[in-house]
Amino acid sequence: MASVPRRRPTIADVAALAGVSKGAVSRALNGGAGISAPTIARIQAAAAELDWVPNSAARAVSGAASQAVGLVLRRNPELLEADPFFPAFIAGVEQVLSAAGQSAVIRFVSEAGAEHDAYRRLFSERRVDGFLVTDLRHHDPRFEWLRALEAPAVVAGTPPRTCTLPSVGTGSADQVRELLRHLIDAGHRTIAHVSGPPSLRHARRRIDLWRQTLEEAGLEPGPLADGEFTSEGSVRATRELLEAPNRPTAIFYASDVMAIAGMSAIAEAGLSVPDDVAVAGFDGIALSNYVVPSLTTVHCDYQLMGRRATQMLLTLVRGEEVPHISTPVGAQLVVRRSTTRTP
Template sequence: MTDEQDARRRPTISDVAALAGVSKGAVSKTFNGGKGISPDTMTRIRAAAAELNWIPSTAARAVSGGPARAVGLVLRRPAELLELDPFFPALLSGVESVLSEANYAAVLRFVNDANTERECYAELIGERRVDGFVLTDLRHRDPRFEWLTRLDAAAVVAGSPGRGCPFPSVRTGAGGEIHALVRHLIATGHRTIAHVSGPPGLRHARRRQQLWAEAARAGGLTPGPVVVGDFTADGGGRATRELLDHPTRPTAIFYANDLMAIAGMSVLAEQGVRVPEDIAVAGFDDISLANYVTPALTTVHCDYRRMGQVATQMLLSRLRGEEVVQQFTIGAELRLRRSTGG
């Protein structure tokens, strides 16, 4: 057996303490937050640890089953959407603000297919790289519910969870706001209110379309036309051109996000179509530029940053073994601006 040789070769906390000229307690404290240790001493201890190639607590904690002090986010979307879709940076900003306070890290993985996705969840939790997950971009009959249940992994959903979700969830309750927006458009004389949707595979895109259709019906209209967009500026521009050529030309367009709406307004301007006089325009998200385009964009304000914060707080509570509310809803707000004549 080579255990003894290993032990001889592998440095111990005592070696580090001796080299740095401090107690073992000081070494331990340095690698567990550093409370009560001066910066200079910590630097000396870290240098000693580096010199001896000594591996401190986390790896040992992982082997002994302690917490990883990290939360995983596995995203099955192209990494380039990060720079196009404002939802994820806002969510991540909220997640990070809570993790940062708790001295936790976020472990991010982008994956391209279901097999890699599944492997990735299993590895991150199995190898104790993370203590739990924040799930987002929920899909119809999301398979992650079953995978994570089998892995006995802690998780919280940021978004509308759908039926059969075994995890606590935080969503934005924008139903009332989309209804109020459509009512406002109907009250100001619109009878053909088009929708430019997000990718139909995403639950939140489906949900926005569904709420728009419900609201139109509730107001006595036949919902439509609908053009499928992809949440990008280019997609919004393309969808807008399609609507201008549509046999049933709308007098108002509700876009499933602001990026598509702003790109759409630019296409309308280019074609000499006045907003809001000829076509009223509304978006969803309230990105920081929505208030700065001309005319300012009517939209539904969603606080995704707060969604990320609450989801992460819930996950950390669960990891501490505390009771957690099962469903949390963050209110949205309708922001009527000039693009709907508001």
């Protein structure tokens, strides 16, 4: 455009073109406090015409903070609905971000190419200062991607030993073992497991813990079925287990949602909980205490996990160090009526 000066435009050029003071331009670009909407629009138009770069955008390439953390999720957004981890984790993340005046940038992707691209773009365009990594998978390529990007990142979960990123886990393995021993001590000899999809690292870990603990006690692991972390999947899996030749007297579900849905399938089969089939879940959702019979579960504080992971990430973003493996947030075995036989 002919009207644009060839030298790099200054805030004074923008103020002159918009017919306002330099202070007004600055305030308009910093939230607009005390500036009317039409004036803000005039200043924005002047800035656009001159191609003027205010500090906030200049900072975006000079390396200053974006005041936002990224969460790239490669999963079907529909799974959010049935997932007790995500809302609680995000609540913890937002508690820390809110206090720091920062935002979460959430991006869903459907395949690995888009996933890699999302990490690179969000970071290289300085839309985020770093990432929280959740939903760990087997042979997860993200540890290497993030190392290569040199992006600050914190893993929420228990990554393999080869992962060089700092992490914070629930540390719930002891409580899962304790839960299974509680069932064994109550006399159960055929203990089944309704798992999540084994491609997810935490689903696989619960399968391994179930199998190991039973084998250590000299028991044959009972039947195993994939409940896909959904109510429908669990009903299907539970029916399958109840029709198996070695019908279980106890079922450990990898999530409370699956356990509650499973209890309805058990009732439908004319069996009672806990007298015919004892039932235990995992997660410790609020409703687990309010179903009838109340549900034995392992309670994990995903909110605390979200807070810890975010605090660690903001520390990394400030250029400070964090421990490679943070103290696990801790889990708690909660024994309720669904595994306590009436005497």
